[in-house]
Amino acid sequence: MIEMIAALQPLVVxxxxxxxxxxxxxxxxxxATVERSVLPRLLGQRRALPAYRLLGGVELTLGALxxxxxxxxxxxxxxxxxxxxxxxxxxxxxxxxxxxxCGCLSAQATPISGRSLVRAGVLVAAGGLGALxxxxxxxxxxxxxxxxxxxxxxxxxxxxxxxxxxDRAWLLPLRQLRVRLTHPLRGGSGVPxxxxxxxxxxxxAYRRVAPLLRSDVxxxxxxxxxxFVGHAARYQGRAVTAVFAVPLVEPAPESVRVAVVDDxxxxxxxxxxxxxxxxxxxxTVVPA
Amino acid sequence: MHQRMDRxxxxxxxxxxxxxxxxxxxxxxxxxxxxxxATAVGPGLPDPNFAEGRISKISGSMLLxxxxxxVLHSIRITDGTSIWKLHPTTFDRVAVGDGLxxxxxxxxxxxxxxxxxxxxxxxxxxxIASVGRNLLHLDHKGQRIVAHVVPDRSAAVYNGTPAVxxxxxxxxxxxxxxxxxxxxxxxxxxIATVYAAA
Numbered sequence: 405m406i407e408m409i410a411a412l413q414p415l416v417v418x419x420x421x422x423x424x425x426x427x428x429x430x431x432x433x434x435x436a437t438v439e440r441s442v443l444p445r446l447l448g449q450r451r452a453l454p455a456y457r458l459l460g461g462v463e464l465t466l467g468a469l470x471x472x473x474x475x476x477x478x479x480x481x482x483x484x485x486x487x488x489x490x491x492x493x494x495x496x497x498x499x500x501x502x503x504x505x506c507g508c509l510s511a512q513a514t515p516i517s518g519r520s521l522v523r524a525g526v527l528v529a530a531g532g533l534g535a536l537x538x539x540x541x542x543x544x545x546x547x548x549x550x551x552x553x554x555x556x557x558x559x560x561x562x563x564x565x566x567x568x569x570x571d572r573a574w575l576l577p578l579r580q581l582r583v584r585l586t587h588p589l590r591g592g593s594g595v596p597x598x599x600x601x602x603x604x605x606x607x608x609a610y611r612r613v614a615p616l617l618r619s620d621v622x623x624x625x626x627x628x629x630x631x632f633v634g635h636a637a638r639y640q641g642r643a644v645t646a647v648f649a650v651p652l653v654e655p656a657p658e659s660v661r662v663a664v665v666d667d668x669x670x671x672x673x674x675x676x677x678x679x680x681x682x683x684x685x686x687x688t689v690v691p692a
Numbered sequence: 693m694h695q696r697m698d699r700x701x702x703x704x705x706x707x708x709x710x711x712x713x714x715x716x717x718x719x720x721x722x723x724x725x726x727x728x729x730a731t732a733v734g735p736g737l738p739d740p741n742f743a744e745g746r747i748s749k750i751s752g753s754m755l756l757x758x759x760x761x762x763v764l765h766s767i768r769i770t771d772g773t774s775i776w777k778l779h780p781t782t783f784d785r786v787a788v789g790d791g792l793x794x795x796x797x798x799x800x801x802x803x804x805x806x807x808x809x810x811x812x813x814x815x816x817x818x819x820i821a822s823v824g825r826n827l828l829h830l831d832h833k834g835q836r837i838v839a840h841v842v843p844d845r846s847a848a849v850y851n852g853t854p855a856v857x858x859x860x861x862x863x864x865x866x867x868x869x870x871x872x873x874x875x876x877x878x879x880x881x882x883i884a885t886v887y888a889a890a
Contacts, residue, residue, distance in 0.1 A: 572865070576864055576865045579823065579865075583823045587860060588824055588825040589823060591843065592841075592848075592856070592858045592860070594844055596855050597780075599854050602855060619772060619807045621780045622773075625700055627704055630708070632700070632704050632707060636772030636774065636807065643771070643772055645703060647706060662707060663703070663706035665703055665706045667771070667772075672709065675707070
């Protein structure tokens with residue numbers, strides 16, 4: 405069994421290397437990908453992109469050698485050494501520039517996480533195991549097709565699961581499906597305060613008294629189909645409260661009313677009723 | 693409590709009552725308002741009427757605040773100060789260790805008499821990585837942020853339309869902007885408003 409698993413490792417490592425080489429060689433936005441990675445810092449701005457392409461070439465060659473006969477131990481050893489190099493690079497990048505992108509298996513900007521490190525570790529182990537094998541992967545697969553296919557699938561699934569770059573392809577759709585089935589955000593009801601504040605800020609009453617206002621919303625309460633919103637204000641040198649009455653249910657900024665009440669005496673100094681909408685044709689302005 | 697109800701009744705009656713002294717507002721045309729607002733902030737200088745930082749001490753109605761540039765601010769909370777902590781709230785909900793933004797008037801002794809204080813307010817962009825029961829996990833520049841939906845408080849603005857309390861149109865993988873209240877020293881926030889496309 406171990407012998408069969410070991411013989412399959414060159415196939416797994418080869419496929420991952422070819423995938424990785426494809427990203428590095430065929431990606432039209434490679435320059436931007438390199439820019440987000442730690443390579444310019446490590447090698448200098450001028451050498452980063454050629455080094456990235458060169459690495460893609462090495463991956464392509466090694467991946468092809470691993471997949472094609474003849475079977476040589478040296479290939480698996482080289483793959484393991486390359487994977488150790490990746491591990492070291494990722495560890496360095498994570499320490500030196502934690503926000504830099506991995507640039508490994510996808511052009512998408514992906515911060516280096518513990519998963520990327522574990523993935524590199526898995527590749528090291530796979531390369532090491534592959535060096536122990538004596539036969540080729542084709543013969544091993546032909547000998548035990550079912551268990552061989554299972555081992556391959558499990559390993560490739562593990563590599564995919566450890567790749568944050570591939571989350572968009574499988575993890576997010578799964579989570580979207582779960583949300584669609586369980587509706588975890590259902591149940592919001594009522595008129596949020598912001599809806600009333602948006603309405604009052606569109607009102608004629610607010611435009612008229614806005615220069616008096618000193619504070620943000622201090623208090624609010626609902627009563628009889630109205631929501632009352634109080635701001636601290638100053639009027640003719642006196643500390644006053646500007647209280648707006650906003651229709652609670654129907655959005656109607658034109659019927660927002662305001663009163664300015666003296667804090668010391670409780671007298672209403674100023675009170676504005678909502679302006680009726682102007683007659684004749686008018687533009688309806690919807691907030692963008 | 694009783695006093696507050698009386699006050700609210702008074703204010704509500706004033707707001708819904710007849711028109712009083714509207715002509716006294718003659719000078720409130722926008723031109724007059726902007727002309728009156730003479731800002732004394734020189735270019736490149738900090739706004740003297742603004743302060744931010746973490747509260748290191750509360751004594752009476754004074755907040756001692758350490759700014760993120762390590763400048764110390766004394767902030768006085770007055771009867772007219774609005775205090776926001778996820779929603780408009782009262783001074784007794786403010787605690788040592790909270791972060792704040794304050795705007796007000798700088799007094800001659802250097803204290804800031806606050807008109808408005810926003811406690812623990814954050815404004816951030818991110819992608820929804822996953823959704824739980826009344827919970828959003830946000831991916832913010834590679835960092836994970838746990839954003840709690842607070843029933844009856846949190847609002848959603850979809851495509852710039854008026855705010856609603858229905859959060860169910862938020863989608864995993866989409867970009868959102870969140871205004872909220874930070875839980876100090878954690879990666880968790882309570883959502884005040886989430887702006888999203890729907």
